[in-house]
Amino acid sequence: MSATKVWIVDDDSSIRWVMEKALAAADISNTSFESPLDLLEALKTDSPDVIVSDIRMPEMDGMELLNQVHLHDAEIPVIIMTAHSDLDSAVNAYQSGAFEYLPKPFDIDDAVSLTQRALSHVKENSKKKRNRPSDSSISTDIIGEAPAMQEVFRAIGRLSRSSISVLINGQSGTGKELVARALHKHSPRKDKTFIALNMAAIPNDLIESELFGHEKGAFTGANAVREGRFEQANGGSLFLDEIGDMPLQVQTRLLRVLSDGQFYRVGGRQPLNADVRIIAATHQDLEKLVADGKFREDLFHRLNVIRVHLPPLCERSQDIPKLAAQFLKQAAKEMSVEEKRLSVEASEYLSNLPWPGNVRQLENTCRWLTVMASGQEILIADLPPELLTSAESTGATTNQATQVITGDWQSQLTNWVDAELNAGKNDILDNALAIFETIMLKRALHHTMGHKQEAAKRLGWGRNTITRKMKELNI
Numbered sequence: 001m002s003a004t005k006v007w008i009v010d011d012d013s014s015i016r017w018v019m020e021k022a023l024a025a026a027d028i029s030n031t032s033f034e035s036p037l038d039l040l041e042a043l044k045t046d047s048p049d050v051i052v053s054d055i056r057m058p059e060m061d062g063m064e065l066l067n068q069v070h071l072h073d074a075e076i077p078v079i080i081m082t083a084h085s086d087l088d089s090a091v092n093a094y095q096s097g098a099f100e101y102l103p104k105p106f107d108i109d110d111a112v113s114l115t116q117r118a119l120s121h122v123k124e125n126s127k128k129k130r131n132r133p134s135d136s137s138i139s140t141d142i143i144g145e146a147p148a149m150q151e152v153f154r155a156i157g158r159l160s161r162s163s164i165s166v167l168i169n170g171q172s173g174t175g176k177e178l179v180a181r182a183l184h185k186h187s188p189r190k191d192k193t194f195i196a197l198n199m200a201a202i203p204n205d206l207i208e209s210e211l212f213g214h215e216k217g218a219f220t221g222a223n224a225v226r227e228g229r230f231e232q233a234n235g236g237s238l239f240l241d242e243i244g245d246m247p248l249q250v251q252t253r254l255l256r257v258l259s260d261g262q263f264y265r266v267g268g269r270q271p272l273n274a275d276v277r278i279i280a281a282t283h284q285d286l287e288k289l290v291a292d293g294k295f296r297e298d299l300f301h302r303l304n305v306i307r308v309h310l311p312p313l314c315e316r317s318q319d320i321p322k323l324a325a326q327f328l329k330q331a332a333k334e335m336s337v338e339e340k341r342l343s344v345e346a347s348e349y350l351s352n353l354p355w356p357g358n359v360r361q362l363e364n365t366c367r368w369l370t371v372m373a374s375g376q377e378i379l380i381a382d383l384p385p386e387l388l389t390s391a392e393s394t395g396a397t398t399n400q401a402t403q404v405i406t407g408d409w410q411s412q413l414t415n416w417v418d419a420e421l422n423a424g425k426n427d428i429l430d431n432a433l434a435i436f437e438t439i440m441l442k443r444a445l446h447h448t449m450g451h452k453q454e455a456a457k458r459l460g461w462g463r464n465t466i467t468r469k470m471k472e473l474n475i
């Protein structure tokens, strides 16, 4: 056994047991405590290298323990195991100085590798001073339990003390603006203005004056001085959506502003200070635009300091039931009607759809259902007709859906491939395979009541393959 010491604290004996065994198997010596008070007592005479703590414990919660531990020694990495994988837990954990947070239920291999990472951090002696707990309890309604969204939450948490440029990538409707708002809300600029501007929605010849403002008489129609968005967002954040649509000439100007920290209104001679954090977003492949000469490479590098990727909704289908429940709740509130609920079948059916319009399409569907569904409980038959057809085109089925979906799926697949190819899409085989395997796997698990080994047998896969596929496909 190595000399390193990991202290585990959790009131749940089964978690303690699992962690003890897993760490010991990885040759990491460890001690566990049932109560955080016992751990604090032990800290008077001894010191661990890393602490892994539950968040909710009767005598003292994990955040308070983190605080107490860091009062004693601010350099001990503490990994917080949270019951929730929401953005607040991630941001709170990071802002309170946690080394990492581990949303439950977690994969034990992940927990061990995280602990190893914390230990190597100690060894490398890169112990940065950690901050004291902050007052951040801002709630942002971003739903995302899927691993890819957890990565996004981590990024927001890690960036919460900086004002660095961020480039958000993702298809339309995946939540880019929501994430941009969260980045601002959890940044040192949170008390200043956040301004969102969509490049694709402004005529090209107006973008410059929209961004930088204009002086009176700068051009025909400029009857008065007008503040630009840069001025309005001073000290705060400017969200530039669809940055790939920004005309080259404006790109040149933006680059100059970012490097000089100053700008001029259109027709102006007085330089103005630009203390603005840029958060840019695009659904396009900016590298390709750069290669095609449509986007300035230097601007690209300036914006692409940190990249956050938002996956399409069909790649995080496990979040769909929760998202739908929230949207149904919001829609009921907006319309002052009683909230509707999805039946288990409808929820599962929605989870298997391709959602080309991503989260926005799901949100609109929930509004539609709030108005149109006949009962309080939404059944598959209540869903909008286009969703029943879209399931046909991807082959997504559930028991009930098979009654709606008839016909030969190979010819439907042929139509789908033709449509994708005609639309100029790439990587369609990879996308289709992921959808195909997800549906096969989910149905097999459904039929075997979640029995993995039996599902593997029915599919003709080995036990290891099903485990790997479930991980790869986020099931």
Ligand SMILES: Nc1ncnc2c1ncn2[C@@H]1O[C@H](COP(=O)(O)OP(=O)(O)OP(=O)(O)O)[C@@H](O)[C@H]1O
Binding pocket: 141, 142, 143, 144, 170, 171, 172, 173, 174, 175, 176, 177, 178, 179, 241, 283, 323, 359, 360, 363
């Ligand atoms: N993870 C999420 N949790 C809750 N609501 C979400 C989530 N993602 C997106 N939404 C909601 O979906 C809608 C679309 O999101 P948003 O406008 O941020 O997408 P976008 O990627 O910026 O779209 P576009 O590129 O078309 O502008 C919004 O109403 C947003 O609040």
